[in-house]
Amino acid sequence: MKDVAAHAGVGLKTVSRVVNGEPGVSQDTETRVRDSIVALGFRRNDSARLLRKGRTASIGLVLEDLADPFYAPLSRAVEEVARAYDTLLIHGSSAEDPVREQELALALCARRVDGLVIVPAGEDHRYLAPEIAAGVAIVFADRPPGLIEADAVLSGSFTGAHQGVTHLIEQGHRRIGFVGDRSVIHTARERLRGYHAAMEDAGLPVHESWVALGSTAPERVRASTTRLLDGPEPVTALFTGNNRVTVTVVRVLAEREEPVALVGFDDFELADLLSPPVTVVAQDPAQLGRTAAQMLFQRLEGAGGPARQVTLPTELVPRGSGEVPPSR
Known part of the structure; x- marks a missing residue:
């Protein structure tokens, strides 16, 4: 940033305002700073900036199998919500194995994700209690958590x-x-x-x-x-x-x-x-993922209160096979 400031003939604070989209910079000055950024190949260090705020702008998604037709739209919906919050989504498949679920969830926490959306494979999630106490936001999707209190979004x-x-x-x-x-x-x-x-x-x-x-x-x-x-x-x-x-x-x-x-x-x-x-x-897997991700970001933005459980409705769709009369 010092090099950009010297090249553009402005102060460090002015460069910071331009880079972070803050007001108080004239159009001519902003143009000059941006031209210097291009000329010098400057790249903002988002990692350092986010770490100073105590966030990494990343969340994790642990589900059963990304290749499953049910989970693909759920994953996509979580990713779309994360993108709206300028947040990276990292996901992994548990293969319906509680041990693998725990390994994945804790590995993501070790990489300092801000929060997790989990489709649980196991029924004992007390291993997440230290992570929740450390400030990691966690929302369960499709199935409720076991032996801990946490937000959950289910289908009926x-x-x-x-x-x-x-x-x-x-x-x-x-x-x-x-x-x-x-x-x-x-x-x-x-x-x-x-x-x-x-x-x-x-x-x-x-x-x-x-x-x-x-x-x-x-x-x-x-x-x-x-x-x-x-x-x-x-x-x-x-x-x-x-x-x-x-x-x-x-x-x-x-x-x-x-x-x-x-x-x-x-x-x-x-x-x-x-x-x-x-x-x-x-059921609507996209709505399931979208609702879980929105609840997660509400927690990350400071929403308090006890753990919530939201149940989304299902819909009977008659097409023919369910209307076949008994033959015997």
């Missing part, structure tokens, strides 16, 4: 599942199967709870053989779906717990002659172009 997994299963009941189905994710995952448990509540509200029993939880690996989902459809108490309709499960179930149903009704939780690409088009309970 229970109410969405209840609505989807109720829709199948309204089409005349009484034997409805549930194919979901692993029970250690909060959203999977909530959607299973919504399934049970809808069946109970309709006065319908649920046989143990109608519920299949486990990994989203296609071979597991295929085997579970086949068992539900061909077992001693075969189901006439299926409710699936997320888009990855739904895609495999669609493939299984396409191989069968007898129609089976299907409602899936989460929308997915080309769902409306299949035959029949897939009825879904849609």
